[in-house]
Amino acid sequence: MNNAIDLAEKLISAPSVTPATGLVFDVMEAMLEPLGFEVHRFVKGEEPDGPVENLFAIRRGPEGSKHFAFAGHLDVVPPGEGWTSAPFAPEQRGDLLYGRGAVDMKGSIASMVAAMADVPADAGTVSFIITGDEEGPAVYGTRALIDFMKESGDTPDLCLVGEPTSVNQLGDMIKIGRRGSVNIWIEVEGTQGHVAYPHLADNPLPKLVAILAELDALVLDEGTEWFQPSNLEITDLEVGNPAHNVIPAKATARISIRFNDTHSGASLSELVGAIAERHGGAAKPIISGEPFLTPPGDFSRIVAEAVKAETGLDPEPSTTGGTSDARFLRAVCPVIEFGLCNATMHKRDEAVAMEDLQTLARIYARIAKAVLSA
Numbered sequence: 001m002n003n004a005i006d007l008a009e010k011l012i013s014a015p016s017v018t019p020a021t022g023l024v025f026d027v028m029e030a031m032l033e034p035l036g037f038e039v040h041r042f043v044k045g046e047e048p049d050g051p052v053e054n055l056f057a058i059r060r061g062p063e064g065s066k067h068f069a070f071a072g073h074l075d076v077v078p079p080g081e082g083w084t085s086a087p088f089a090p091e092q093r094g095d096l097l098y099g100r101g102a103v104d105m106k107g108s109i110a111s112m113v114a115a116m117a118d119v120p121a122d123a124g125t126v127s128f129i130i131t132g133d134e135e136g137p138a139v140y141g142t143r144a145l146i147d148f149m150k151e152s153g154d155t156p157d158l159c160l161v162g163e164p165t166s167v168n169q170l171g172d173m174i175k176i177g178r179r180g181s182v183n184i185w186i187e188v189e190g191t192q193g194h195v196a197y198p199h200l201a202d203n204p205l206p207k208l209v210a211i212l213a214e215l216d217a218l219v220l221d222e223g224t225e226w227f228q229p230s231n232l233e234i235t236d237l238e239v240g241n242p243a244h245n246v247i248p249a250k251a252t253a254r255i256s257i258r259f260n261d262t263h264s265g266a267s268l269s270e271l272v273g274a275i276a277e278r279h280g281g282a283a284k285p286i287i288s289g290e291p292f293l294t295p296p297g298d299f300s301r302i303v304a305e306a307v308k309a310e311t312g313l314d315p316e317p318s319t320t321g322g323t324s325d326a327r328f329l330r331a332v333c334p335v336i337e338f339g340l341c342n343a344t345m346h347k348r349d350e351a352v353a354m355e356d357l358q359t360l361a362r363i364y365a366r367i368a369k370a371v372l373s374a
């Protein structure tokens with residue numbers, strides 16, 4: 001088996017702050033070609049959301065064999081200040097490997113590649129769906145890869161996303177779904193005027209306060225068997241009124257809703273829009289993802305058994321946390337997410353336990369082999 005630690009170091013050494021192109025994909029291509037993969041790369045989009053590089057690599061099994069895909073991203077969030085060692089110069093200290101992307105998710109991708117040495121070419125078709133824009137707006141990333149796969153007729157039967165889903169120990173949690181996410185901007189227009197002459201003005205603030213009070217009091221649902229209750233947070237409130245004696249002309253606010261599969265982005269937008277309108281306001285939603293669930297079954301059982309065999313743990317099937325590219329991939333095939341411990345992701349001094357990289361490679365190899373032979 002290729003050394004997952006070496007591979008992770010090579011990937012971390014190629015800086016790739018989102019949106020990523022170029023070098024890090026050269027490194028990835030150089031890893032996959034010797035393993036018999038046919039590598040396709042393409043760049044999409046323009047500033048500010050692009051350009052974004054995407055990579056689709058496939059190793060075809062015998063005619064009619066199953067197609068299993070690993071999916072992930074090579075872009076990383078900006079490193080920020082105050083690192084102990086340089087963020088793009090991987091450094092081993094003690095049992096840990098430090099560097100931006102160590103857990104989210106160059107480390108997981110290194111383990112996926114390392115796993116391939118252990119999966120015979122005739123076991124079936126395996127592909128890598130790798131984008132350079134998961135951490136950013138994700139406009140030209142995985143969605144473009146899905147279009148590419150549809151055009152080439154290479155859509156997988158099952159897909160594993162390598163996001164860092166483990167919490168305290170490698171293998172303690174897998175994600176079988178994700179909540180949806182919608183941000184909604186609320187605006188109330190009034191008429192500006194002197195506070196001493198309120199009959200000549202129309203203050204938008206009491207209306208906005210009434211809208212927000214009603215939204216904040218909503219109970220969206222009680223949760224489901226697999227999802228926690230949907231949650232609405234008020235995230236911004238802006239009037240920008242520097243004068244103590246002026247009734248402002250406009251007031252705005254923003255809310256963010258993380259929701260389970262009893263709602264859709266559209267149903268919540270409609271609900272919030274109706275409340276805003278009743279108080280004389282207007283609402284503008286941007287839906288960033290719909291919820292999805294891969295109900296527990298054969299695929300989650302295969303993943304859980306592989307985890308158990310290598311770690312002794314029974315992973316908890318969860319739908320918690322933020323959104324990921326699984327929100328797009330689930331339109332293609334059933335998706336499960338499993339990867340490294342997420343404690344240091346997006347933080348300064350991001351680090352992975354080197355032993356976890358090797359264990360994860362063995363888990364990924366087990367999953368690929370079990371899926372392909374099922």
Ligand SMILES: [Zn+2]
Pocket residue numbers: 073104105134163164
């Ligand atoms: Zn990630």
